[in-house]
Amino acid sequence: MTALRPDLAIIAANVAPGSRVLDIGCGDGALLAALRNDKQVDARGMELDPHGVAECVAKGLSVMQGDADTDLSDYPDAAFDYAILSQTLQTTKRPDMVLDELLRVGRKGFVSFPNFAHWKVRASLLWNGRMPVTRLLPIAWYETPNIHHVTIRDFRELVAAKGYRIEGEWFLSGDRQIGPLAANWRAEHAVFQLSR
């Protein structure tokens, strides 16, 4: 397996071989290609950026250009064993509705996102009074695609309010996996596995 981004590696490790997977916001298709090659997964993708779709097609992947906010409605219920939303939730217009769609088209869902409550982000806001620009949030507030910043605590509360189940959770600091203790302070990145 080529080196996957750490959050994608966690997701890849937890997908059952031979399953049907939809990666929403699949970018250049790195995760899908790894799942297809290593786990014989029926790998499908959705990506907004046409250059990303072109790269996926060049990898032999089946990818639809589309928008997570609007185009998931085209898929029937439970069309996939897993629907994946990696680093995409915070870029959608209505993350709550996208989450509903995720767990409608997929029997299980993976969601990964940068944690806006990481101590560096908090420190930046507290001491500098400015929207943070960090390794995981490298783009200034006015041009970032991340329009709905979310923390681990926020996300857990949304999942609870919707009545969905958290089946697994993983936390990353740098590229290293860390334990759940004070994750909302310590984790730069979180990965959740959900089900209805």
Add this chain to the structure above:
Amino acid sequence: MLTGGAGSPNRSGMVDPALNLAGGSLILPQPLPLDGGQSLERVEVAYETYGKLNAEKSNAVLICHALTGDHHVASPHPITGKAGWWVRTVGPGKPIDTDRYFVICANVLGSCLGTTGPASPAGDGQPWAMRFPVITIRDMVRTLVALLDSLGIDQLHAVIGGSMGGMQALSFAANWPERTRAVLVIASTARHSAQNIAFHEVGRQAIMADPKWEGGNYYAKGKGPESGLAVARMAAHITYLSEAGLTEKFGRRLQDRTEKTFGFDADFQVESYLRHQGLSFTDRFDANSYLYITRAMDYFDLAEEHGGRLAEAFAGVKARFCLVSFDTDWLYPTAESRVIAHALNAAGAPVSFVELSAPFGHDSFLLDVPAQDRVIAGFLNQ
């Protein structure tokens, strides 16, 4: 490459596929049944090939051309000397790489550029004219499949087409699903919309309103309904371009003059351009062929052929699909490609879809769009 008739059946009626692989033209050995209920005897098919068919016969790629296209996809036209219509996409080392693939392109049934059409002689030796049966996109594809039979090719690596060529590729996949492993459809649709039909009807009426059309029997008189055909082409040509493209190319600029003439000469560059497009078209295209092929496109509705559900058309199809649309194409807009993609998803077929950004309107698929090159090459080379 031009071996005119090399592969026609010999006196014993047998066809040697190896001879046919060089391209040229051949007479189909069997009568061609048509959707309209009739059948056509001795259909001639003009086609070109590029590259080399491998020993397993597994590297054949069929390219289907658009409304007024021909089979000279990547080589100069033998009469006009004009470069092949997709030479920027097809050739050695190009997105459709003829070092890798054996590329076949045939002139469509009903055309006037080599394959049997209304200008061809009927059984009585006179041109068919309007006695030619109305044909469909599926009839065109049936002709292509018969050609593949004659070439001894059971299964294609891919069938590819833009615009009307895309309709043929879709029809091929739906009706002969076992005969291709991949399907690439560019700037196309699974059915002609009311607007599409309306534009075609304007063209047909322009031809038929020209007194020189004479009910289609103009062949003996030398000149046919050239004015009508030119107007048909002008109207159609507008639909191939984007509003922004026209504005950028011509704006309101005047043609070889500094003032408006207060007359009806071609004051504007866009008028002059369209008139040129119309006139030059009449040199190379037959008016009756234009009637028949536009009719075939208007009749195209892939869902209708399959009980009204497009997904049914693709039920059980194993091929990979890739659909490409262009953001400035208002003739077959992105929504049409999405409809196809959804149907394929519903049918469980592996499908990719991408809308590319290009300023040239419907004609983008023929022009310089590097992103398209990447998609085509990436999709084919799997």
